[in-house]
Amino acid sequence: MTDQISDFHSWYDERARQHEYEVTKAPLESLGGWRIDGDTGDVVHETGRFFSVRGLHAKTAARGPGEWSQPIIVQPEIGILGIVATVARGEVHFLMQAKMEPGNINRIQLSPTVQATRSNYQKVHKGKDVPYLDYFRPPRHGGWVYDALQSEQGSWFLAKRNRNVIVEIDEQVPAQDDFRWVSLTEMSALLREPNLVNMDARTVLSGLPFLLSGLGRVSGLGTELSGGRVERARHSTSELLSWFTEAKSRHEIERRLVPLGELPDWSLRGGEIVHREGKHFAVIGVDVAASGREVARWSQPLFEPQGRGVIGFLGRYIDGTFHVLVRAEAEAGTHDTVEMAPTVSCIPDNYTGSLAAYRPAFLDDLLGAPESRTLVDVVHSEEGGRFYHAENRYLIVDVGEDFDLDVDDDFCWMTLSQVTSFIRHGNHVNVAARCLMSCIAGEKATLAAAV
Amino acid sequence: MTDQISDFHSWYDERARQHEYEVTKAPLESLGGWRIDGDTGDVVHETGRFFSVRGLHAKTAARGPGEWSQPIIVQPEIGILGIVATVARGEVHFLMQAKMEPGNINRIQLSPTVQATRSNYQKVHKGKDVPYLDYFRPPRHGGWVYDALQSEQGSWFLAKRNRNVIVEIDEQVPAQDDFRWVSLTEMSALLREPNLVNMDARTVLSGLPFLLSGLGRVSGLGTELSGGRVERARHSTSELLSWFTEAKSRHEIERRLVPLGELPDWSLRGGEIVHREGKHFAVIGVDVAASGREVARWSQPLFEPQGRGVIGFLGRYIDGTFHVLVRAEAEAGTHDTVEMAPTVSCIPDNYTGSLAAYRPAFLDDLLGAPESRTLVDVVHSEEGGRFYHAENRYLIVDVGEDFDLDVDDDFCWMTLSQVTSFIRHGNHVNVAARCLMSCIAGEKATLAAAV
Numbered sequence: 001m002t003d004q005i006s007d008f009h010s011w012y013d014e015r016a017r018q019h020e021y022e023v024t025k026a027p028l029e030s031l032g033g034w035r036i037d038g039d040t041g042d043v044v045h046e047t048g049r050f051f052s053v054r055g056l057h058a059k060t061a062a063r064g065p066g067e068w069s070q071p072i073i074v075q076p077e078i079g080i081l082g083i084v085a086t087v088a089r090g091e092v093h094f095l096m097q098a099k100m101e102p103g104n105i106n107r108i109q110l111s112p113t114v115q116a117t118r119s120n121y122q123k124v125h126k127g128k129d130v131p132y133l134d135y136f137r138p139p140r141h142g143g144w145v146y147d148a149l150q151s152e153q154g155s156w157f158l159a160k161r162n163r164n165v166i167v168e169i170d171e172q173v174p175a176q177d178d179f180r181w182v183s184l185t186e187m188s189a190l191l192r193e194p195n196l197v198n199m200d201a202r203t204v205l206s207g208l209p210f211l212l213s214g215l216g217r218v219s220g221l222g223t224e225l226s227g228g229r230v231e232r233a234r235h236s237t238s239e240l241l242s243w244f245t246e247a248k249s250r251h252e253i254e255r256r257l258v259p260l261g262e263l264p265d266w267s268l269r270g271g272e273i274v275h276r277e278g279k280h281f282a283v284i285g286v287d288v289a290a291s292g293r294e295v296a297r298w299s300q301p302l303f304e305p306q307g308r309g310v311i312g313f314l315g316r317y318i319d320g321t322f323h324v325l326v327r328a329e330a331e332a333g334t335h336d337t338v339e340m341a342p343t344v345s346c347i348p349d350n351y352t353g354s355l356a357a358y359r360p361a362f363l364d365d366l367l368g369a370p371e372s373r374t375l376v377d378v379v380h381s382e383e384g385g386r387f388y389h390a391e392n393r394y395l396i397v398d399v400g401e402d403f404d405l406d407v408d409d410d411f412c413w414m415t416l417s418q419v420t421s422f423i424r425h426g427n428h429v430n431v432a433a434r435c436l437m438s439c440i441a442g443e444k445a446t447l448a449a450a451v
Numbered sequence: 452m453t454d455q456i457s458d459f460h461s462w463y464d465e466r467a468r469q470h471e472y473e474v475t476k477a478p479l480e481s482l483g484g485w486r487i488d489g490d491t492g493d494v495v496h497e498t499g500r501f502f503s504v505r506g507l508h509a510k511t512a513a514r515g516p517g518e519w520s521q522p523i524i525v526q527p528e529i530g531i532l533g534i535v536a537t538v539a540r541g542e543v544h545f546l547m548q549a550k551m552e553p554g555n556i557n558r559i560q561l562s563p564t565v566q567a568t569r570s571n572y573q574k575v576h577k578g579k580d581v582p583y584l585d586y587f588r589p590p591r592h593g594g595w596v597y598d599a600l601q602s603e604q605g606s607w608f609l610a611k612r613n614r615n616v617i618v619e620i621d622e623q624v625p626a627q628d629d630f631r632w633v634s635l636t637e638m639s640a641l642l643r644e645p646n647l648v649n650m651d652a653r654t655v656l657s658g659l660p661f662l663l664s665g666l667g668r669v670s671g672l673g674t675e676l677s678g679g680r681v682e683r684a685r686h687s688t689s690e691l692l693s694w695f696t697e698a699k700s701r702h703e704i705e706r707r708l709v710p711l712g713e714l715p716d717w718s719l720r721g722g723e724i725v726h727r728e729g730k731h732f733a734v735i736g737v738d739v740a741a742s743g744r745e746v747a748r749w750s751q752p753l754f755e756p757q758g759r760g761v762i763g764f765l766g767r768y769i770d771g772t773f774h775v776l777v778r779a780e781a782e783a784g785t786h787d788t789v790e791m792a793p794t795v796s797c798i799p800d801n802y803t804g805s806l807a808a809y810r811p812a813f814l815d816d817l818l819g820a821p822e823s824r825t826l827v828d829v830v831h832s833e834e835g836g837r838f839y840h841a842e843n844r845y846l847i848v849d850v851g852e853d854f855d856l857d858v859d860d861d862f863c864w865m866t867l868s869q870v871t872s873f874i875r876h877g878n879h880v881n882v883a884a885r886c887l888m889s890c891i892a893g894e895k896a897t898l899a900a901a902v
Contacts, residue, residue: 078699078703143689144689145689147689147693238594245599245600245877246589246598248600249600249614336878409589424692426692
């Protein structure tokens with residue numbers, strides 16, 4: 001295991017050396033290939049494709065500020081995030097890619113086998129072919145064990161979705177340059193390292209239990225944390241679905257696109273679009289010169305969050321079964337009003353000044369949990385193709401059996417297996433919660449997979 | 452049983468006598484409380500509430516005409532369709548309502564316990580309280596065994612959804628005027644009568660299997676049709692979800708609201724908005740004078756389909772288990788691009804002239820099936836609050852084991868239990884398919900419920 005990981009790191013460091021590139025901040029006004037629309041102030045690509053940054057006005061009856069405007073990324077295309085998996089030498093392996101993205105803190109991160117927008121794979125920018133793409137298009141090869149449309153960050157994207165897919169094939173096909181077969185044991189270790197497995201890989205890996213159960217191996221999520229006992233869930237699936245339906249009905253959100261240049265609290269200053277109080281995020285521009293990507297040079301806008309975020313589940317045992325506290329969260333860009341989210345997901349630094357009164361519930365419980373009660377604690381970063389150095393600390397803590405079970409309507413206790421079952425249907429569990437689930441699935445699946 | 456049904460009909464006929472009312476067609480231009488917007492030609496209520504009729508432009512890469520415009524009903528509120536159920540004298544009973552709607556062919560139809568738009572129950576029109584509404588609002592009484600946001604007709608509504616709920620309570624509370632407890636046995640018989648159980652009741656009753664399984668009674672859907680044998684499904688749930696995800700990715704539809712007055716093929720003529728070739732439907736106005744409804748007099752627009760529709764599943768046994776052929780259908784107003792639909796749903800009369808080339812696949816197989824192979828054949832009508840005399844013939848036919856299993860990408864064979872399991876999550880199975888499922892659930896559940 002230690003040898004495998006050190007082998008992995010030799011390969012990974014070598015890939016990083018092969019991907020020499022430079023990312024330089026550049027003013028939005030002079031970004032090659034992009035322009036700021038004279039009428040609206042929207043940031044758009046000259047071809048009208050890829051994505052655009054526009055203004056969004058949102059109004060909701062939910063708690064927190066009831067009405068606000070913000071910049072948002074509009075990218076209506078459905079891309080593919082796909083991982084090819086196989087069983088070799090008795091263990092599950094994933095074909096992963098070392099991929100450079102301009103917003104990554106470190107040079108490269110570990111990505112799915114295929115991570116491609118529709119523009120990408122239809123080659124709008126006349127780049128290279130997307131390797132292994134045929135595994136994710138008809139006619140089908142292999143078993144498509146997980147295949148769902150999943151949302152991405154609802155506070156930064158307007159109704160963005162990608163197709164998350166795991167395809168199981170019969171043999172370990174040769175890995176091209178920048179690709180490597182990674183075992184489940186290795187993956188579990190890598191998921192504990194900071195900023196290494198990228199968001200796209202993590203969201204797809206939240207479907208790992210479906211692969212394992214298809215292979216006749218339990219994913220171990222429920223039984224493992226329950227010490228092998230039969231899972232006893234506090235709520236039935238009917239009750240959880242009813243809670244979710246009620247939250248969707250309660251949280252109706254009115255939203256409309258508005259000109260980016262006319263947002264009251266945002267302005268273009270020093271080549272960036274920034275918030276009046278310096279909160280939330282800035283829209284910045286970067287020039288990129290790379291060797292190993294589809295084209296050698298490009299420029300693009302990125303969202304740069306102002307501070308490190310915290311994404312975490314509070315959990316506790318209820319009648320011997322571990323449960324997490326799921327939140328029904330309505331974000332401005334959520335595809336269908338509300339999704340199941342972690343107990344807490346926020347950038348704590350935002351809650352000063354005009355937002356001090358809105359400090360999220362349970363944030364202090366999460367940050368104050370002792371290390372001995374922490375099941376997951378790792379810093380990962382969000383999609384480097386759209387976000388610049390967007391780090392989040394992912395936490396799952398056991399708050400203990402004295403923690404009050406009575407919670408507000410927006411919260412609900414669920415077992416890990418229940419959260420997993422909702423992932424399968426798409427658009428139920430948000431990206432933050434899915435990434436947390438992949439962290440714990442990685443932790444626990446190694447044992448189960450060895451059975 | 453015959454006695455029960457004749458008792459029911461005495462009550463029902465008496466309710467009909469109590470609900471004397473008159474519905475008269477009236478020109479859209481002079482509809483009390485409504486106006487045709489001078490700029491857009493949209494038909495809107497003076498308060499801006501209830502619903503409006505606007506223009507929709509749709510463009511898709513799917514088969515059939517790739518681009519068209521049409522009138523569409525816009526009603527963004529989520530209403531409640533709820534049935535209260537209980538077990539009395541060993542049998543499941545539903546609290547149903549005899550409800551008048553202006554578009555109903557017969558005077559009244561059997562409705563859910565509560566059938567209320569948000570405007571309704573917030574009493575925008577200052578009418579009476581909605582009886583039994585408290586069962587469907589917090590704080591909760593009883594078990595919410597089925598609770599999902601479900602779409603309505605995607606070809607007539609823009610992204611309309613209602614909350615479909617079944618609440619199980621402990622006792623047979625007294626039935627107010629216009630309400631009656633109906634046993635499952637009676638309901639099964641009533642579902643075989645034409646234009647009696649309304650659409651709102653039928654869509655909620657598609658959740659009947661969740662009530663029965665919660666009561667420890669099998670719904671009988673799968674086992675019954677399989678002659679008691681264990682169900683063997685042609686495709687796994689993973690495969691079905693993957694088929695569905697792929698269909699959603701493939702069928703991206705571009706749609707936008709446009710002024711109703713500017714639709715190329717539609718015009719206001721003789722007080723109605725009609726299609727150039729007299730196809731599809733007309734938007735008409737009616738004046739209503741009623742005794743038993745929330746207010747005594749009102750006017751409103753309705754959609755009047757041009758001809759009777761056909762909604763049907765082709766089915767056959769595969770390895771001893773009955774399967775139906777489900778279609779991934781993209782309609783102009785579908786909430787999320789594609790839903791699981793019956794094999795065929797159309798108004799056959801439309802497929803002449805400019806549309807002759809688009810006669811739907813399998814329509815002739817459905818209409819040509821001999822009576823001996825017909826499991827369901829009943830005429831029901833769609834929601835009389837929005838549609839005028841909108842009848843559909845609901846059919847499920849067994850096409851036999853010689854029928855080709857190889858079908859186009861837009862179609863997929865599923866067992867009835869599989870279709871049922873997707874109903875639970877909302878927004879998977881469209882209203883036509885749900886209504887078909889309630890017809891067959893009614894047929895089969897009687898036996899199971901008697902166990």
